[in-house]
Amino acid sequence: MKKRLLILLALLFAASYVSTGVQADEYLRVGMEAAYAPFNWTQETDENGAVPIEGTNQFANGYDVQIAKKIAEKMGKEVLVVKTKWEGLVPALTSGKIDMIIAGMSPTEERKKEIAFSSSYYTSIPTLVVRADSQWTKAGSIQDFAGAKITAQQGVYLYDLIDQIKGVDKQTAMGDFSQIRQALEAGVIDAYVSERPEARTAQAANSNFHMVELTSGFDTNTEDVAIAVGMRKDDARIANVNQVLDTLTEKDQLALMDKMIEQQPVETTTETTKPAFPVQVWNILVNNWSQLLRGTGMTLLISILGTIIGTAIGLLIGVFRTAPRAANNGVAYLQKALAILINVYIEIFRGTPMIVQSMVIYYGTAQAFGLDLDRTLAAIVIVSINTGAYMSEIVRGGIFAVDKGQFEAATALGFTHRQTMRKVVLPQVIRNILPATGNEFVINIKDTSVLNVISVVELYFSGNTVATQTYQYFQTFTVIAIIYFILTFTVTRILRIIEKHLDTDTYTTGANQIQTEVLHD
Numbered sequence: 181m182k183k184r185l186l187i188l189l190a191l192l193f194a195a196s197y198v199s200t201g202v203q204a205d206e207y208l209r210v211g212m213e214a215a216y217a218p219f220n221w222t223q224e225t226d227e228n229g230a231v232p233i234e235g236t237n238q239f240a241n242g243y244d245v246q247i248a249k250k251i252a253e254k255m256g257k258e259v260l261v262v263k264t265k266w267e268g269l270v271p272a273l274t275s276g277k278i279d280m281i282i283a284g285m286s287p288t289e290e291r292k293k294e295i296a297f298s299s300s301y302y303t304s305i306p307t308l309v310v311r312a313d314s315q316w317t318k319a320g321s322i323q324d325f326a327g328a329k330i331t332a333q334q335g336v337y338l339y340d341l342i343d344q345i346k347g348v349d350k351q352t353a354m355g356d357f358s359q360i361r362q363a364l365e366a367g368v369i370d371a372y373v374s375e376r377p378e379a380r381t382a383q384a385a386n387s388n389f390h391m392v393e394l395t396s397g398f399d400t401n402t403e404d405v406a407i408a409v410g411m412r413k414d415d416a417r418i419a420n421v422n423q424v425l426d427t428l429t430e431k432d433q434l435a436l437m438d439k440m441i442e443q444q445p446v447e448t449t450t451e452t453t454k455p456a457f458p459v460q461v462w463n464i465l466v467n468n469w470s471q472l473l474r475g476t477g478m479t480l481l482i483s484i485l486g487t488i489i490g491t492a493i494g495l496l497i498g499v500f501r502t503a504p505r506a507a508n509n510g511v512a513y514l515q516k517a518l519a520i521l522i523n524v525y526i527e528i529f530r531g532t533p534m535i536v537q538s539m540v541i542y543y544g545t546a547q548a549f550g551l552d553l554d555r556t557l558a559a560i561v562i563v564s565i566n567t568g569a570y571m572s573e574i575v576r577g578g579i580f581a582v583d584k585g586q587f588e589a590a591t592a593l594g595f596t597h598r599q600t601m602r603k604v605v606l607p608q609v610i611r612n613i614l615p616a617t618g619n620e621f622v623i624n625i626k627d628t629s630v631l632n633v634i635s636v637v638e639l640y641f642s643g644n645t646v647a648t649q650t651y652q653y654f655q656t657f658t659v660i661a662i663i664y665f666i667l668t669f670t671v672t673r674i675l676r677i678i679e680k681h682l683d684t685d686t687y688t689t690g691a692n693q694i695q696t697e698v699l700h701d
Contacts, residue, residue: 207260208252209234211278212244214263215648216357217381218440219284220244222263222645224471228443231259235555236637238471238645243377243440244282247301247425251280251409254424255417264635266356267335270294271539273410275546280421281410284375286337287403296413298421300406302433305376306338306398309383311364312390316371321396328370333357337404338373344398358644362653364389373398377437381444385651445649460655468646475642476663478556482631482638483624485560490567490624491617497522497568498575498609499601522572529569535630538562542634559636563624574616578609611682618675622668639663 214222214233220242223230229246230239240261252259262278269285272278273295286304287297308325310316316325326347332338334353342350351369354360360372365388374382379391409425411418428436455463465472501519506512529537542558545551553561582605590600629640643660647653 206258208248208255208257209260209262209277209279210244210248211262211264211269211272211281212240212283213266213269213356214240214242214261215645216242216284216378217385217444217648218242218377218437220261220282221444222649223445231261233261233263236263236474241440241443243302243437244284246436246440247409248280248282250428251282251421251424254420262635263637265633266333268539268543268633268635270410271543271547273412275543276412276550276552277543277546279411280415283410284407285410286406287408287410288337289403291410295410296415296418298409298411298418299425300408301425301428302407302437303430304405304407306341306373306400306405307376307379307394308371308392309364309374309379310371310390310392311367312388314370314390316392317390319392320394322394322398323396325371329368330371330373331360331363331369332373333360337400338375341373341398341400356644358648358653361386361389361651362647362657365653377441380441382651384441457655460652461658464646464650464652464655464659468650471642471646472639472659472663475637475639476667478637479625479628479639480667482556482559482563482628482636483621486563486567486624487617487621489560489564490620491571493564493568494571494573494575495606495609497526497572498579499606501572501576502579502601503597525565526569526572529566530573533630534562534566534627535633537566538631538634555634555636558634559628559631559638562631563628567620567624570620571613571617574613574620575609578613579605581612582608614675614679614682618672618679621671621675625667625671626664 212220214220220240222233223239223241226232226239228241229249230241231245231249232238233240240263245259245261248259248261262272264272264278266283269278269281269283270291273281281295284302284304285291287300291297308316308319308322308330310319316328319325322345325345327349328345329349329351330342330345331351331354332342334355339353342348354363357374357378360369361382363369364372365386371392376391382389383391409418409421411421501522503515506515538559541562542553542555545553586604587600590604595603628636628638631638632641632644635641639660643656647656650656
């Protein structure tokens with residue numbers, strides 16, 4: 181049984197190191213969301229000059245991608261897109277995970293404090309997107325939106341523009357455009373501020389959306405509407421980037437943008453041609469099953485390994501914390517110091533959200549120590565140590581639940597603390613904590629979704645990609661919810677079977693049998 185478990189762990193761990201077959205020095209690693217058409221999007225093939233996305237079988241294309249290809253050609257490299265959430269782009273750049281940001285980012289004064297920017301490669305025009313059946317479709321001025329609930333993406337200048345509308349009901353900024361579009365379609369907001377190319381794409385892809393043609397628009401600064409390449413301040417290649425961008429005239433930029441708008445893979449539907457909701461859900465599953473399956477596999481890999489390793493950490497800590505004080509003063513001092521460190525570890529990882537831990541461990545270690553962790557390995561480490569902090573307390577409670585008389589009996593028989601734990605206590609503890617361990621496993625399956633902040637391609641990340649490709653948000657997330665339910669329901673049933681199998685009178689041993697086993701040892 182132990183050999184089978186070790187083989188399974190080895191295979192799962194090896195799977196986490198499946199390589200994309202590329203070398204970093206051969207590629208220009210470009211960070212972008214790949215979910216902001218027509219600037220950047222995700223597609224399944226390399227048609228129309230798309231480039232590979234790191235760690236996946238998918239490709240990225242769009243205006244940003246084509247600009248990246250021109251820059252990479254100047255440097256004698258190929259483009260490799262590192263698909264990254266918007267809020268993770270700057271940390272990814274400063275920590276060395278990517279070489280540059282080409283993601284429709286404006287060179288604001290706040291960002292210039294952290295990174296350097298190239299010359300502009302596009303000039304943006306802000307506008308508003310509303311529901312096609314709303315009262316604001318005929319609006320000509322931003323002041324016509326008084327009283328409307330409006331939002332924009334978090335961390336971009338578009339959100340600050342909302343303040344120019346008098347009497348507006350400004351909503352909390354949202355993380356990405358998939359959330360924003362979903363909120364608009366659901367009627368949670370009345371409009372969102374966007375850039376003209378994205379607004380045109382939304383209108384073309386979803387008949388429920390309408391781009392407002394403003395005759396009196398927003399007042400903007402040059403640095404806000406300009407879009408530039410973000411690079412590290414010590415990167416001397418910025419001169420080469422500017423040489424490429426300076427050759428692009430305004431006419432060239434408009435022509436390239438128009439071309440990308442035509443090539444973007446959007447599925448246009450109207451109310452008359454739209455099938456019933458269950459059929460839409462089924463079509464999402466049928467057309468994107470391979471992408472969702474890969475995400476599901478990654479979710480299971482991380483949650484299984486994270487739970488197993490985390491439980492092992494919890495068991496080790498539980499055994500250590502119940503060990504008697506050493507007779508040697510020096511060893512006792514080290515024992516106490518280690519106990520303090522363990523307590524700090526437990527309190528920190530139980531007291532902070534996993535999403536924050538992910539950012540600190542993945543980006544922070546690279547920036548502070550130059551440690552370039554594999555993204556999947558980092559995810560396994562994050563889930564494991566987070567689970568270990570919780571399991572250590574669960575194990576401690578399980579140990580204390582064992583009758584004190586059994587400890588005394590084992591001591592009377594001459595057992596060491598290690599023998600007492602291995603032969604008497606832990607077999608009972610493992611049985612007692614199995615329900616709590618199963619609960620942690622279920623939680624880990626769901627909590628892997630926060631790992632999308634470091635761009636781990638798990639189930640939620642894959643589903644969000646599908647949603648941004650199809651503009652069918654409710655349908656896609658219905659599929660994702662069903663998959664999560666199937667996973668957690670199946671795991672729960674399996675654990676119940678294991679519990680029932682262990683719930684016998686044979687999982688504990690009598691004193692004579694234990695003593696016999698010790699003698700054989």
